[in-house]
Amino acid sequence: TAGITQAPTSQILAAGRSMTLRCTQDMRHNAMYWYRQDLGLGLRLIHYSNTAGTTGKGEVPDGYSVSRANTDDFPLTLASAVPSQTSVYFCASSSDQGAGNEQFFGPGTRLTVL
Amino acid sequence: QKEVEQNSGPLSVPEGAIASLNCTYSDRGSQSFFWYRQYSGKSPELIMSIYSNGDKEDGRFTAQLNKASQYVSLLIRDSQPSDSATYLCAVNWAAGRRALTFGSGTRLQVQP
Numbered sequence: 001t002a003g004i005t006q007a008p009t010s011q012i013l014a015a016g017r018s019m020t021l022r023c024t025q026d027m028r029h030n031a032m033y034w035y036r037q038d039l040g041l042g043l044r045l046i047h048y049s050n051t052a053g054t055t056g057k058g059e060v061p062d063g064y065s066v067s068r069a070n071t072d073d074f075p076l077t078l079a080s081a082v083p084s085q086t087s088v089y090f091c092a093s094s095s096d097q098g099a100g101n102e103q104f105f106g107p108g109t110r111l112t113v114l
Numbered sequence: 115q116k117e118v119e120q121n122s123g124p125l126s127v128p129e130g131a132i133a134s135l136n137c138t139y140s141d142r143g144s145q146s147f148f149w150y151r152q153y154s155g156k157s158p159e160l161i162m163s164i165y166s167n168g169d170k171e172d173g174r175f176t177a178q179l180n181k182a183s184q185y186v187s188l189l190i191r192d193s194q195p196s197d198s199a200t201y202l203c204a205v206n207w208a209a210g211r212r213a214l215t216f217g218s219g220t221r222l223q224v225q226p
Contacts, residue, residue, distance in 0.1 A: 031212045040122075042202065042218035043158070050212055058213060090157055094212060101146060101206050103214060105157040 002026050004106035006091050012112045013081050021076040021109050023091030031094045032074040033058075033103065034066060036087040043090065049074055081113040116141045118205050120217035129226050133190040137203030137217055140184070147179055147186045148214065150202040158202055162188060193224045 007022045025032065034046040035058075045058030049068040063085060065077045074093075078085055091106040117140040127133045135149075146165045150158035164170045164177040164186065176189040186205075190197055200221045204214040 033213060035216075040218060043204075043216040045213050045215075048213050101212055101214070102148065102160055102163055103204075104160065108157050 004091055004093055004104060006089075006106040006109050008109060009107070010110040010112075012114060013078075015082055015113055016080055019078050019081060019111070021078075021089055021091075021111070023074045023076070023106060024072050025074075025091075025093045025106075026072065027093060027095070027104070028071060029093035029095045029104075030071070031101075032068065033092045033094075034064070034074070034076045035090045035092065036060065037090060037108075038087050046076065046089075081111075083113045085111065086113045087111060116205075116207055116215055118203055118215050118217040120201075120203050120220045122218060123221040124223045125220055126223045126225060127193050129193060129195060129224055131193050131224075133193045133197065133222055133224070135188040135190075135201050135203075135220050135222065136185060137187065138185045139203075139205045141205075141207050142181070142184060144181075144184075144205050144207050146206040147177070148204040148206075149175075149177060149186075149188045150204060150216075152200045152202055152219065154199075190222075193222075195224045195226050198222055198224045 004025045033048045035043040047066040049055045089109045092103040094103045149162040152158045162177040164179045170177045174191045178187045200219040202219045203217040
């Protein structure tokens with residue numbers, strides 16, 4: 001089972017350019033999330049989607065947008081990249097079964113904005 | 115601002131010892147708690163979840179939750195060098211709220 005896949009694995013991007021980070025899950029999870037991870041700051045939530053067709057803002061949404069056209073895909077778009085968006089980006093998903101909301105993570109995308 | 119606090123470490127223990135990792139959180143109404151392990155350059159991997167006060171054991175791992183004192187801990191028995199990683203504590207603040215808040219992690223080093 002693939003679980004969650006992310007693409008690309010890494011990318012160097014010029015400031016001002018746009019980019020879409022892709023995330024696909026095959027677990028039929030309703031909820032999906034985007035986090036960024038920076039040294040010393042831990043994982044911070046950018047955007048989330050509780051179900052297909054809905055999205056919400058997390059802790060650090062500025063400069064990012066998401067869409068959730070179907071259950072499996074949750075792309076993250078940077079409209080005009082800035083150096084402060086240099087980070088490792090993780091996509092995650094969770095089922096609405098059970099009480100706990102256990103989240104499972106993709107392998108990540110390492111993005112460098114120059 | 116709801117917070118999850120962890121000592122950044124590194125916590126260094128000898129092989130075979132018990133490693134004790136601690137996490138405190140700010141919201142007394144928090145519902146569920148998770149421990150993730152993250153190897154350098156890799157993604158977080160869920161290793162334990164706990165929802166009620168007390169201990170929960172899974173192999174060499176034991177999660178302990180004390181809601182009155184607002185802390186959750188992870189014990190790793192018979193620590194192995196392969197346990198060397200960063201351990202992230204995560205909290206779900208309210209039932210029905212999906213997103214987790216993460217601590218910044220504790221780096222564990224198991225010395226052979």
